[in-house]
Amino acid sequence: MAENTGAGGAAASGFEELLDKYRRGMSIIVEGARIDTGQTPKEVVWTKNKAKLYRYEPYREKKHRTPILIVYALINRPYVLDLIPGNSFIEYLVGEGFDVYMLDWGIPGDEDAEMSFEHYVLDYLPRAARKVMRTSRTEDYTLFGYCMGGTMSAMYAALFPERMRNLILLTAPIAFPKEHLGLYALFTDSKYLDPGIMADAFGCIPGEIIDTGNRMLRPVTNYVGTYVNMWERIFEDKPMETWLAMNKWVNDGPPFPGAAFKQWITEFYQQNRLVKGEIRLRGRRVDLSNIRCPLLSVAGKKDHICTVPQAEAIMDLVSSEDKEFFVLDAGHVGLMTGRGAKKGLWPKVSGWLAERSG
Template sequence: MTEAISTTEKQPRGLENQFVPADTENFFDKYTQGIRIVVEGPQAETGMTPKEVIWTKNKAKLYRYQPALEKTHKTPILIVYALINRPYVLDLMRGNSLIEFLTNQGFDVYMLDWGTPGDEDAHLSFENYVLDYIHRAAKKVMRSARTDQLTLFGYCMGGTMSAMYASLYPENIKNLILMTAPTDFERENLGLYSLFTNEKYLDPGLMADAFGIIPGEIIDTGNRMMKPVTNYIGSYVGMWERIFEDKPMEGWLAMNKWVNDGPPFPGAAFKQWITEFYQQNKLIKGEIKLRGFEVKLENITAPLLNIAGTKDHICSIPQAEATMNVVSSEDKEFFVQDAGHVGLLTGRGAKKGLWPKLESWLSERD
């Protein structure tokens, strides 16, 4: 009869407990913390800079930030964000907020928050957003600040819309800031979006008819697939690393809350965005019409700060740089940072690069 040999006796000395942490209770506390984040989603306080609502239209709200703080710069800033994701990424958290920084420098800052569209908003198009919402918000900002011009600051798709507005109402624009704002949708510059938006594979009209408003999860999936490993795996690898190495979690939680907080996209605007911009590239050609008004970017004459990131996979350098060749502004600058679409805006690099640049550029043109 053969004698049984125990597994423990066959292991080299010292390895029998290699997967058992010395502080078991602390290990399971951290494990529980991570699992809770995975299951419930990241929880964080965001958008904390004091503000007041000064105008509303449908779901949209116009905020004025830190109204009690003294304003030392006379030209108000109206920030226009994209129709996807939430604009609080500009006011992510205390100490990591572009809006907080600008207001602390004495700027009079306003932001248009599109809100969450419902099924009844499926018909909303760029005609509505540019000619009704942005135009009326701009007039409200100028009345509030008692000025006849403003600085229009557009981010991502909000920058594309801001460029369209500035071309239609140049008399209202003192300065124009475009950040990661695509205006040229030539296929060779789109990366994977060239495949995702190709008319052979995507019929935006069919999607708009089927959904009415496109669920935020669909838009989010398309954006994440640009960098699937980073977006689906890397983010949570970073989470576990932070938890088990006792690194600060606040920034990770705030950013990942924002990433997973995408609103739906009205079907009419989605159809326009994919068809007329990505598939037909009408904007840079001067072929976009909003209620019969031709959108010609050469009508833009205001000082222009055009910002892009070398690591941006949402808006490539050529998509943003094309604006420089068509506007009529004599005072124009293309400012490029070694950062991604959101990294331009938040974090240590933004505080050292973009934020001081905005403060100095705006101060010189107040």
């Protein structure tokens, strides 16, 4: 049989290539993004219920004595900090000689519906911090909180300031006045949202509900722009690894324990009690003026989840003499994984810590 050559053969080959690209795109849409994430070598050094404390590359030589304990939010998964090789904040910090730990809250089940901030801040964080210091054989540590994990870290630092060497808060909402919340002010208004009813109905709020609420803040970008970008990358033969990893992460939200969800919406968004000094955890008042260690708070100009004023509020509440507020021209997640992260956030955090870590 004669080979299919010439213009006809080229056209057939081009059609097959085009069809293959359509198959790739539709496979992602239907089956979800598939890629390995969180690949920086690590070991589990402590567990409690669903939570795990990871230490990264424990046998690698550490240039800086003070360990870093990273605390992520209860929403989404923490591997966004260790996305893929070459685009991993944790990989970068380890490469800079830091002793890095991360607390992964895990995936709560129905039996965890009554988990609240009292449990996370008073039970989990103190034990994790002690384990970090014992493992690294140090007397102090750096606490690094991202998003809601930053809010929890600030509360913890106010209640347990004694052995904390540094505090870094990344896009961490501290103040919740309605004029700074954007569409969240509408979504969380008590006239439209009763978190108690949701907690009673679901126990743990499904991740899909939380994700839908966040996406609706920018529906065109999140529902249309994401896949326009995907098709452009496929048809222009651009690298897909970061897009796949981010798409996987965005669609991988864990359930939110109902008790903590009720507190988060009621006491923070609806009542703005943290900056007023009215948050109490098992009777202990959270007074942010108790924070005296060096503080770095980072915000993104394009962040619609934690606006700049929400993050900046911490600066007038702490007693730290060494404190800095740093703003990047990026969004809530883009400042961590976007194209500018390697030149913006990562070296800023590394340089700031290097001057303040033994």
